[in-house]
Amino acid sequence: MSYRDLRDWLSQVEDLGELRTVEGADWNLEIGAITEMARKEAQIAPCIVFDAIKGYPKGWRLAVGLLNSIKRVALTTDMPLDLPTMEFVRTWRQRIKEMKPLPPVQVKDGVFMENVWEEKDVDLLRFPTPHYNIGDGGRYIGTGHITITRDPDEGWVNIGTYRIMIHDNKNLGLYMSPGRHGRIQMEKYFAQGRSFPVAVAIGYDPLLFMASAFEVPYGLSEYDFAGGLRREPLEVVRLERCGLPVPANAELIIEGECLPSERKAEGPLGEWTGYYASAVREEPVIRVRRVYFRNDPIMTGAPPSRPPTEATFYKSFWRSAMIWEELERAGVPDIAGVWCPPEGNTRLFTTVAIKQRYPGHARQAGMIASQCHAAAYLGRFTVVVDDDIDPTDLKDVIWAMTTRCDPVEDIEILRRCWSSPLDPILPKERKDRDASFNSRAVIDACRPYEWIKDFPASVIVPPELAQQVRKKWGKQILY
Ligand SMILES: Cc1cc2nc3c(=O)[nH]c(=O)nc-3n(C[C@H](O)[C@H](O)[C@H](O)COP(=O)(O)O)c2cc1C
Ligand SMILES: [Mn+2]
Numbered sequence: 001m002s003y004r005d006l007r008d009w010l011s012q013v014e015d016l017g018e019l020r021t022v023e024g025a026d027w028n029l030e031i032g033a034i035t036e037m038a039r040k041e042a043q044i045a046p047c048i049v050f051d052a053i054k055g056y057p058k059g060w061r062l063a064v065g066l067l068n069s070i071k072r073v074a075l076t077t078d079m080p081l082d083l084p085t086m087e088f089v090r091t092w093r094q095r096i097k098e099m100k101p102l103p104p105v106q107v108k109d110g111v112f113m114e115n116v117w118e119e120k121d122v123d124l125l126r127f128p129t130p131h132y133n134i135g136d137g138g139r140y141i142g143t144g145h146i147t148i149t150r151d152p153d154e155g156w157v158n159i160g161t162y163r164i165m166i167h168d169n170k171n172l173g174l175y176m177s178p179g180r181h182g183r184i185q186m187e188k189y190f191a192q193g194r195s196f197p198v199a200v201a202i203g204y205d206p207l208l209f210m211a212s213a214f215e216v217p218y219g220l221s222e223y224d225f226a227g228g229l230r231r232e233p234l235e236v237v238r239l240e241r242c243g244l245p246v247p248a249n250a251e252l253i254i255e256g257e258c259l260p261s262e263r264k265a266e267g268p269l270g271e272w273t274g275y276y277a278s279a280v281r282e283e284p285v286i287r288v289r290r291v292y293f294r295n296d297p298i299m300t301g302a303p304p305s306r307p308p309t310e311a312t313f314y315k316s317f318w319r320s321a322m323i324w325e326e327l328e329r330a331g332v333p334d335i336a337g338v339w340c341p342p343e344g345n346t347r348l349f350t351t352v353a354i355k356q357r358y359p360g361h362a363r364q365a366g367m368i369a370s371q372c373h374a375a376a377y378l379g380r381f382t383v384v385v386d387d388d389i390d391p392t393d394l395k396d397v398i399w400a401m402t403t404r405c406d407p408v409e410d411i412e413i414l415r416r417c418w419s420s421p422l423d424p425i426l427p428k429e430r431k432d433r434d435a436s437f438n439s440r441a442v443i444d445a446c447r448p449y450e451w452i453k454d455f456p457a458s459v460i461v462p463p464e465l466a467q468q469v470r471k472k473w474g475k476q477i478l479y
Contacts, residue, residue, distance in 0.1 A: 032132030059296035093321035102227035144302030173266035203251030274306030308342035322374035336387035351391035366442035
């Protein structure tokens with residue numbers, strides 16, 4: 001791996017020309033607005049480090065937008081920096097497939113031990129935590145963080161990114177949706193009448209953030225998974241109070257526990273669909289017992305919002321690779337590419353390119369790509385295109401949809417599919433915490449198989465000619 005920790009990672013991002021520092025921004029709405037506008041309006045969404053945040057000391061920083069460019073995702077995952085998107089997905093898929101989990105190694109000290117606040121001294125409001133968006137219910141210290149917990153029976157350690165709101169200077173609100181591994185562990189502690197120990201790390205190797213927010217199988221620690229991807233074990237420190245292992249190179253560690261009976265109103269926070277679609281709920285409270293932090297800590301944030309966001313950006317690579325893998329395992333031949341664009345939040349729009357081999361091949365690919373495990377939750381549209389279309393180029397995909405698809409023949413609707421209360425299209429009466437359904441469209445935008453030979457020829461510049469032109473006039477006309 002080419003970087004050691006977050007600070008080293010940031011300095012390499014600076015060398016790539018993708019780092020910006022902003023001084024003097026207000027934690028109240030301004031940081032949120034800058035984060036949102038930088039990724040919407042900049043050519044390449046930068047990684048931004050906020051320093052001298054209004055009312056806070058210089059040096060206490062917050063980094064956002066870490067994984068918002070293909071080069072930064074490549075740096076984080078140890079991939080070549082200049083791969084075209086589809087090549088990246090193809091290579092990444094191979095890496096995930098061949099990856100062997102590698103458990104972390106325990107070390108004695110972590111850089112976060114430079115400062116320790118015991119319970120009586122804990123004052124969470126001394127950290128420059130943003131109130132990101134105007135509709136949010138509070139200041140969220142946990143968006144680009146990891147929550148570390150242990151299974152009380154089986155002993156394995158889970159890591160998940162579950163949002164954390166500041167209630168007051170010693171208490172935090174934690175939201176984990178049903179089915180999340182951290183929540184299953186918490187329910188086990190509570191069923192035994194025990195309080196639930198929680199450690200939160202903010203500011204660490206961004207690869208761990210990726211692993212923490214991705215669907216790693218139940219029972220497999222995201223530490224082992226990230227170690228496997230890094231091809232070297234991560235270093236962890238066992239916290240003295242709760243015994244949970246935390247990354248040795250973390251900038252800030254919060255240690256606490258949730259009591260079985262305690263709940264407090266949490267939310268709302270802008271969701272990954274770009275809406276506030278689910279209600280404020282009574283959720284568990286983390287009572288903070290100890291805080292550790294490095295001198296001049298660098299916190300990290302990744303607020304969900306209207307896509308594309310940082311989380312949707314890097315997840316596009318993962319989800320596309322996983323769906324591709326599942327399509328092949330289901331026996332669909334000749335897949336040329338899969339892309340879940342960040343604009344569709346990686347879940348709501350998927351394109352699969354195939355080289356059509358037989359009648360029904362396109363529908364088969366579309367149905368499976370819509371319903372396989374990596375795609376099944378809260379999807380919407382799946383588009384199948386021929387292999388002359390680049391799925392990562394939305395212009396190309398729309399061209400195929402608008403010219404090769406006859407809506408009455410080529411759109412299949414699936415009903416009663418897996419959804420969630422976060423689905424903005426579901427009216428209140430169809431939002432059920434345990435049983436929300438939605439529908440899906442599978443759009444066949446391939447040239448009709450039975451008369452493919454007679455389908456109008458496409459206007460193209462042949463690749464050899466394109467190559468010649470690029471060589472001869474590229475500098476003049478293409479840049
Ligand atoms: C920025 C960000 C915020 C997230 N917030 C939450 C959240 O508040 N609650 C939740 O249950 N999942 C949230 N997730 C999704 C989980 O992190 C993700 O599903 C992860 O795989 C859960 O880990 P687990 O499978 O070990 O439970 C968030 C993801 C990201 C990237
Ligand atoms: Mn997990």
